[in-house]
Amino acid sequence: MTQKGLILFAHGARDPRWAAPFQRLQKSIKESAPDQVVGLAFLEFMNPSLTGLAEQMINDGCAELVVTPIFLGQGGHVLRDLPEMVAQLCARFPAVEIRIADAVGENAMVLHAIRDYCLSTVQLP
Amino acid sequence: MTQKGLILFAHGARDPRWAAPFQRLQKSIKESAPDQVVGLAFLEFMNPSLTGLAEQMINDGCAELVVTPIFLGQGGHVLRDLPEMVAQLCARFPAVEIRIADAVGENAMVLHAIRDYCLSTVQLP
Numbered sequence: 001m002t003q004k005g006l007i008l009f010a011h012g013a014r015d016p017r018w019a020a021p022f023q024r025l026q027k028s029i030k031e032s033a034p035d036q037v038v039g040l041a042f043l044e045f046m047n048p049s050l051t052g053l054a055e056q057m058i059n060d061g062c063a064e065l066v067v068t069p070i071f072l073g074q075g076g077h078v079l080r081d082l083p084e085m086v087a088q089l090c091a092r093f094p095a096v097e098i099r100i101a102d103a104v105g106e107n108a109m110v111l112h113a114i115r116d117y118c119l120s121t122v123q124l125p
Numbered sequence: 126m127t128q129k130g131l132i133l134f135a136h137g138a139r140d141p142r143w144a145a146p147f148q149r150l151q152k153s154i155k156e157s158a159p160d161q162v163v164g165l166a167f168l169e170f171m172n173p174s175l176t177g178l179a180e181q182m183i184n185d186g187c188a189e190l191v192v193t194p195i196f197l198g199q200g201g202h203v204l205r206d207l208p209e210m211v212a213q214l215c216a217r218f219p220a221v222e223i224r225i226a227d228a229v230g231e232n233a234m235v236l237h238a239i240r241d242y243c244l245s246t247v248q249l250p
Contacts, residue, residue: 006247013200021197021230028240036247068246070239072146072195075138101246104239105146113238114195114229115153121193121226122131122161 002063005037009050010070011077012042019046022070037062043077050082054089054098064097072105072114127188130162134175135195136202137167144171147195162187168202175207179214179223189222190214197230197239 006029010022019042026040037060041053048056054065067086069078086098104110131154135147144167151165162185166178173181179190192211194203211223229235 004247006243008243010198013198015200015204017204018198018200020199021228021236025236025239025243028236029243032240033244036244038243066247068243070197070243072197073135073138073143074145075140075143079140079142101243103146104242107238107242110235110238110242111146111150111153113232113235114150115157117229117232117235118131118133118150118154118163118193118195118226119158119161122129122191 003037003061004064004066005039005057005062007050007053007057007065007067008038008040008070009067009082010040010042010046012044012046014045025070043081050085051089054093058093058096062096064099066099066101068101069103071103074103074105078103128162128186129189129191130164130182130187132175132178132182132190132192133163133165133195134192134207135165135167135171137169137171139170150195168206175210176214179218183218183221187221189224191224191226193226194228196228199228199230203228 008026022040026038029038039053039057041048041050057065071078082100086100090098133151147165151163154163164178164182166173166175182190196203207225211225215223
């Protein structure tokens with residue numbers, strides 16, 4: 001069986017506090033699925049980059065990578081920049097299968113959880 | 126009872142497709158809670174602005190507003206720009222109570238839903 005790695009792909013920001021929920025997400029995935037290889041990469045301002053993390057995971061033995069955009073909205077970053085970066089990785093590593101998943105904002109269960117949270121914010125006393 | 130309005134505050138982007146999940150979220154909230162006044166405002170690139178939407182909701186009778194950042198990470202936009210905008214609104218409308226909720230990425234149930242979605246993306250055949 002080939003090793004399949006999961007890359008959480010987030011935007012990044014200048015403020016270091018920005019990374020906290022994404023790091024909590026990575027930790028939560030590791031706790032739920034200890035055998036799942038999971039890394040966190042950023043588009044800009046923070047490290048590692050997607051390319052750097054993908055190289056490392058491939059060197060560590062991943063023969064498949066799934067890149068899941070931890071973005072609610074899909075704009076130029078997800079729809080244009082990310083496919084270009086993945087196409088370059090595919091050209092460099094033709095033996096590795098690299099797939100881009102839908103952004104988290106496209107998932108109905110995620111949106112339901114956000115809806116419930118938003119409603120709770122107006123129901124506070 | 127005073128009317129309490131919910132403002133979903135998102136980043137905005139040049140690509141019009143970016144707004145879709147936020148519009149679905151607003152629609153889902155309206156369906157779940159038909160009596161809840163809920164608007165969607167953007168920091169940049171898209172309309173309405175937070176200030177424009179808040180003015181309109183106050184003119185329409187809201188005496189309380191809750192601004193919920195539909196941001197996963199909290200960086201300068203949520204931690205610095207948003208409080209400044211809300212402080213200006215509070216100064217202009219002293220009779221209105223305006224509160225900022227935690228960003229959605231701070232909510233454990235939202236993060237659990239994102240975790241489950243991310244794990245599903247590597248479990249696909």
